[in-house]
Amino acid sequence: MIRDLIIKNRSYRRFDQSVSIPVAKLREWVELARFSASGRNMQPLRYVLCTSENICREIFPNLAWAGYLTDWDGPEEGERPAAYIVVIHDKNLSENYFCDDGIAAQSILLGAVEDGFGGCIIGSVNRSKVARILQLDPRHEILWVIALGKPTEQVVLEDVSNGEIKYWRDRHGIHHVPKRILEEIILSEK
């Protein structure tokens, strides 16, 4: 059931760093993005697959983690991502990428979760530095960095109450994510 897989696909930010991910797996997940819808079928997204320890170590300091957890600086050595997929827009191909980026990211992460891994779409990225590390051409604009690994944290969904949407971590380290209820997000039925 897709429902189970979507519920299992949480934003994971702590991993067992000793579990590496074969690059062949990353290719399979990007293939899921390749098979997904693209506005005007232009397919202007590109991917850089990062699995080597060296490149992961270089990328890591250029990412910001979980803005709402103000007393947490991100995963420590040992619990960091084992791989990254950098999602890129080829500006020479099209001005617009519609909602291709979210479609692709969701396909990639659903594939990862089905395979026993998981990840997090990171938007707070020092893009110019990561572009330099990856030696990207100026036509290639970094949109998102998907951090991937073997999750070691528990993430639970709960209904929003009192309008509070900030995720939080309890004293057992369980990460709680409040989701707005259906009655709030469905404006009307016609």
Add this chain to the structure above:
Amino acid sequence: MIRDLIIKNRSYRRFDQSVSIPVAKLREWVELARFSASGRNMQPLRYVLCTSENICREIFPNLAWAGYLTDWDGPEEGERPAAYIVVIHDKNLSENYFCDDGIAAQSILLGAVEDGFGGCIIGSVNRSKVARILQLDPRHEILWVIALGKPTEQVVLEDVSNGEIKYWRDRHGIHHVPKRILEEIILSEK
């Protein structure tokens, strides 16, 4: 396997209009979007679910279909969508919706396909007219209209050759969608 579901989830544009979709199904699919990732967990997307014949008839003329099929004006009476989910950004909640829209659309469509339906994300929308039909508040900006129904057309994926990405329909009415090969979309592996 998520791969099979993603491959089955094509952009369908012709449906058996006599097969209606219960609004309860649309709610289930929107719930999949509700469970999906959201940038900063802000969840600024809203949905209007349209299933009545009247509202579908009003929305239809405000959508443009399959830009590359220049000799086709869109689905005829009898093969039109049985429902629409209008994806909306609540501008009062956040300026930015990151890639939430694509994530949500993909979750909704994967749910629909698993349930034996299918659809198409339409970006070419007369937004001001649809907003008027739906009596939307100015804070609610229409992003995409997801057309839904029981697909009656066959859509096949093939590899891009000679750089030609335009989809096309053969004389048997089969819709062909060229996808760029993995070697083109993966820039590098590091």
